[in-house]
Amino acid sequence: MKNKRIGRQTLAFPQPPRIISSAAIVGDIEGQGPLGAYFDQVLEDDTWGEASWEKAERKMFEQTVRRALQKIDLESSDLDCLLGGDLLNQIISANFAARELKTPFLGLYGACSTMAESLLLGSILIDGGYADRVACAATSHFCTAERQFRNPLEMGGQTTPTAQRTVTGAGSTILADNGYGGKALYGNVQVTAGTIGRVIDLGITDSNNMGAAMAPAAADTLCTHLSDTGRSIRDYDLIVTGDLGRFGSEMFLELCSDHGIDAQRRHLDCGNLIFSAAQKVDCGGSGCGCSACVLNSYLLGRLEQGELRRIFFIATGALMSTTSGMQSDSIPGIAHGVVLERR
Amino acid sequence: MKNKRIGRQTLAFPQPPRIISSAAIVGDIEGQGPLGAYFDQVLEDDTWGEASWEKAERKMFEQTVRRALQKIDLESSDLDCLLGGDLLNQIISANFAARELKTPFLGLYGACSTMAESLLLGSILIDGGYADRVACAATSHFCTAERQFRNPLEMGGQTTPTAQRTVTGAGSTILADNGYGGKALYGNVQVTAGTIGRVIDLGITDSNNMGAAMAPAAADTLCTHLSDTGRSIRDYDLIVTGDLGRFGSEMFLELCSDHGIDAQRRHLDCGNLIFSAAQKVDCGGSGCGCSACVLNSYLLGRLEQGELRRIFFIATGALMSTTSGMQSDSIPGIAHGVVLERR
Numbered sequence: 001m002k003n004k005r006i007g008r009q010t011l012a013f014p015q016p017p018r019i020i021s022s023a024a025i026v027g028d029i030e031g032q033g034p035l036g037a038y039f040d041q042v043l044e045d046d047t048w049g050e051a052s053w054e055k056a057e058r059k060m061f062e063q064t065v066r067r068a069l070q071k072i073d074l075e076s077s078d079l080d081c082l083l084g085g086d087l088l089n090q091i092i093s094a095n096f097a098a099r100e101l102k103t104p105f106l107g108l109y110g111a112c113s114t115m116a117e118s119l120l121l122g123s124i125l126i127d128g129g130y131a132d133r134v135a136c137a138a139t140s141h142f143c144t145a146e147r148q149f150r151n152p153l154e155m156g157g158q159t160t161p162t163a164q165r166t167v168t169g170a171g172s173t174i175l176a177d178n179g180y181g182g183k184a185l186y187g188n189v190q191v192t193a194g195t196i197g198r199v200i201d202l203g204i205t206d207s208n209n210m211g212a213a214m215a216p217a218a219a220d221t222l223c224t225h226l227s228d229t230g231r232s233i234r235d236y237d238l239i240v241t242g243d244l245g246r247f248g249s250e251m252f253l254e255l256c257s258d259h260g261i262d263a264q265r266r267h268l269d270c271g272n273l274i275f276s277a278a279q280k281v282d283c284g285g286s287g288c289g290c291s292a293c294v295l296n297s298y299l300l301g302r303l304e305q306g307e308l309r310r311i312f313f314i315a316t317g318a319l320m321s322t323t324s325g326m327q328s329d330s331i332p333g334i335a336h337g338v339v340l341e342r343r
Numbered sequence: 344m345k346n347k348r349i350g351r352q353t354l355a356f357p358q359p360p361r362i363i364s365s366a367a368i369v370g371d372i373e374g375q376g377p378l379g380a381y382f383d384q385v386l387e388d389d390t391w392g393e394a395s396w397e398k399a400e401r402k403m404f405e406q407t408v409r410r411a412l413q414k415i416d417l418e419s420s421d422l423d424c425l426l427g428g429d430l431l432n433q434i435i436s437a438n439f440a441a442r443e444l445k446t447p448f449l450g451l452y453g454a455c456s457t458m459a460e461s462l463l464l465g466s467i468l469i470d471g472g473y474a475d476r477v478a479c480a481a482t483s484h485f486c487t488a489e490r491q492f493r494n495p496l497e498m499g500g501q502t503t504p505t506a507q508r509t510v511t512g513a514g515s516t517i518l519a520d521n522g523y524g525g526k527a528l529y530g531n532v533q534v535t536a537g538t539i540g541r542v543i544d545l546g547i548t549d550s551n552n553m554g555a556a557m558a559p560a561a562a563d564t565l566c567t568h569l570s571d572t573g574r575s576i577r578d579y580d581l582i583v584t585g586d587l588g589r590f591g592s593e594m595f596l597e598l599c600s601d602h603g604i605d606a607q608r609r610h611l612d613c614g615n616l617i618f619s620a621a622q623k624v625d626c627g628g629s630g631c632g633c634s635a636c637v638l639n640s641y642l643l644g645r646l647e648q649g650e651l652r653r654i655f656f657i658a659t660g661a662l663m664s665t666t667s668g669m670q671s672d673s674i675p676g677i678a679h680g681v682v683l684e685r686r
Contacts, residue, residue: 004472005423009447011473052670080348081539089432090664091452092672095542099675104352104539106460107677109434109452117449121464128471129347130354148666196424196447199438321433323491327395329435332442334450 007228016190017126017175022296023068027168033275038297057141060170062097068172072183076101080131083118111317114138115292116336120194139170140287162209164245164286171292193339195225201332211248214316217333219255237308242291242315243271245284270294291315310341350571359533360469360518365639366411370511376618381640400484403513405440411515415526419444423474426461454660457481458635459679463537482513483630505552507588507629514635536682538568544675554591557659560676562598580651585634585658586614588627613637634658653684
C-alpha cells in the first residue's frame with residue numbers, strides 16, 4: 001500500500017493510466033484567442049443552435065466526450081465510467097450529458113477544479129483495476145455562469161479590474177489501462193500521481209475576484225505535493241494552474257515564494273493562456289471549462305510532441321455560491337493536482 | 344483486475360473496507376419519528392443556534408463527521424480523505440464543513456444518491472490502497488431545500504399528495520482498511536461491492552414527485568447489480584432504497600417486477616422508515632440526509648447486531664434543478680448502490 005500513498009495528500013499510480021484521447025470545444029471568443037487553432041471545434045455562436053445557453057453547455061460536454069471517443073474509433077458504450085461536472089447548480093450540464101451518453105456516471109462538484117478532480121478519480125479507477133477505460137470531462141459557459149453567479153447579461157453590467165471571464169468551453173480526456181492496445185491519439189502520456197486538495201479560505205468575499213479566492217488553495221496543493229513527493233519545482237517542466245488569471249497568478253507566486261518555492265519561471269495559468277491581452281477579458285479566463293479545454297488540446301499536444309516531459313496540472317476552484325455570499329460568507333477555494341508525464 | 348470489476352457497472356472489493364464508525368444527527372421532526380431513538384443527536388430547533396438554516400446544515404455535516412470520529416477516539420486529522428456532498432447549490436454545506444475539518448476533500452454531487460456515491464468512492468480509495476481511513480458523509484435540510492428547490496417556507500404553500508419531506512439530517516460513515524487495529528463501533532461490517540449508477544430519465548417533470556423521478560434509476564441499478572453479480576434477491580436480507588417514499592417505492596417494485604425481479608418482501612425504503620404514518624409528510628422522507636442518517640444509525644446497527652447479514656443499499660438521486668425545470672426539462676434520476684455485509 002505504501003507505494004500508492006505518499007505523504008498526507010498525494011497518491012501515486014504504480015499502473016499509471018494512459019491518456020489515449022482528448023477533445024476540446026470552445027466558444028467564438030475563445031476561438032479568437034491565441035490557442036484558437038488547437039481546439040477541435042470553435043462554435044460560431046454560443047447557443048450552438050439550442051434553445052438556451054444551458055442546453056448549449058450540456059451539448060458541449062456531451063460532444064467533447066463523443067469527439068474524443070470518435071478520434072480513436074470508440075463509442076460511449078466502450079466506457080466503463082464517466083466522471084465529471086460543471087459549474088451549474090446540480091451540475092445539470094454533466095448530468096444531462098450523462099443521460100445521453102448512457103454510461104455509468106460519477107458526478108463531481110469541485111467548481112473550477114473539476115477537470116483535475118475527475119482525472120484524479122478516473123486514474124484511481126484505472127490504476128486500481130476497477131475500470132479499463134473512463135472519460136473525464138468538465139464544461140463551463142460564460143452566459144450561463146454570469147446569470148447564475150453574477151448578473152443577467154441583458155443588464156449590460158461593467159466588470160471590475162480583477163474580474164475574469166468564464167470560458168465557454170468543454171474538455172474531455174479518455175484514460176485507459178496499460179493493457180489498452182487500440183488506436184490512440186497520444187503515444188505514452190500518463191497520469192502518474194495526484195494530490196487531493198483541501199478547502200482553503202483566506203476570507204475573500206468579492207465574486208469578481210476569483211483568482212484571489214483560488215490562489216491560496218493552489219499554493220497549498222503545490223507546496224503539499226512537493227513536500228509529499230520530495231520533489232522540487234525543477235522536477236517539473238511546467239506547473240500549470242487552472243484559472244487564477246493575471247492577479248491570482250501573482251498572488252499564487254507570492255504565496256509559493258512565502259514557502260520558499262520559486263515557481264515563477266515554470267508557471268503557466270490556463271486563464272492567462274486562453275485569451276490574449278488584446279481581448280477585453282480583464283484578468284483572464286476562468287470556469288472549469290478553461291483548464292479543461294487548455295489541457296485537452298494545447299497542453300496534451302505539447303506533452304505528446306516532447307516539448308514537455310512532466311507537468312503538474314493544478315485545477316483551481318472557487319467555491320462561490322450566491323446563497324452563502326448573501327449570507328456574508330467568504331469564498332473558499334480548493335485545488336486538485338495531477339502529474340502528467342510523457343514516458 | 345477481473346476480480347475487481349464484475350459486469351458493466353459493478354465493482355468488487357477484494358480488500359473490503361471496514362466500517363469502523365458512523366453517526367447521525369437529525370432535526371426535531373425526524374427525532375419524533377419511529378427511528379428517533381437510533382440517532383446520535385436530535386436537534387431541538389432546526390437552526391441549531393446558527394444565523395441561517397444553511398449554516399445549521401453545514402454544522403450538521405461537520406458535526407456528524409466529528410461525532411463518528413469521537414466515538415472511536417479519532418480526530419479529523421486522522422482521516423486521509425473526506426468524500427461527500429449535499430443538495431445545496433455548489434454543495435456549500437459539504438464545502439464549508441470540509442474547510443473546518445481541514446482534511447483532503449473530494450466534493451461529490453449525486454443529489455440524494457450522495458451517501459452511496461461517497462461510500463463507493465471511499466471504498467475504492469481504501470480497497471485500492473490509496474487511503475487508510477476516510478469519512479463519507481451527506482446532509483440535507485428541509486428548510487434550505489424548500490427555499491432552493493420549491494417555494495419560500497414563509498409562503499406557507501400546501502404540498503401535493505406525491506410530495507416528500509426533505510429530511511433535516513446528516514449521516515457519516517468512517518471506513519478503514521483491514522489493517523486498522525484501533526477502537527471500532529462495529530465488529531466486522533464491510534463494504535464488499537458497489538454498483539455505479541447511470542442517469543435514467545422517464546420524463547417526470549413534477550418537482551413534487553421525486554419518488555417517481557428516482558424509481559427508474561433505482562430499478563436499473565438493482566437489475567444491473569443482480570445481472571452483473573449473478574445474484575438474486577434472495578442473496579440479500581434487504582434491498583434498501585434511499586428515499587423513494589411511498590409512491591416511488593410502489594413504482595420501483597413494479598419496475599423490478601417488469602424485469603422479473605420480485606423485491607417486495609425484502610425491500611425497505613429509508614424515506615418510508617424515517618417518518619410514521621401519523622406524521623404529516625405525505626409520501627415520506629427525501630433528501631440526501633434521509634438515507635445517510637437511516638444507514639448510519641438504524642441499518643448499520645441491525646447489521647452489527649446480526650439481524651441482517653448482507654444488504655444492498657441503493658441511494659437514489661433526483662437530478663432536479665430550478666434552471667432546467669424552468670426550461671421545460673424533465674428530472675432525470677441516478678442511483679448508486681453498495682453491498683454492506685457483516686462477516
